[in-house]
Amino acid sequence: MSAIINLICFILLLYMISWFAQKLKQHQDALKSINGKLDAILKKFPEEEKKDDEKK
Secondary structure (H helix, E strand, C coil): CHHHHHHHHHHHHHHHHHHHHHHHHHHHHHHHHHHHHHHHHHHHHHHHHHHHHHHC
16 A cells, blocks of 8 residues: 555656646747847847947
């Protein structure tokens, strides 16, 4: 009986670890997406600053 309970707990532990790893992967993908968008936004700013400097 104890072995069955240990087996069930071990399977639940593996399930929780895999679920947690999947959530981390989703967050990592989301952060990469946000980072890409921020890079695109930041690349626009120096061009605008140069245009402003040329106007002066």
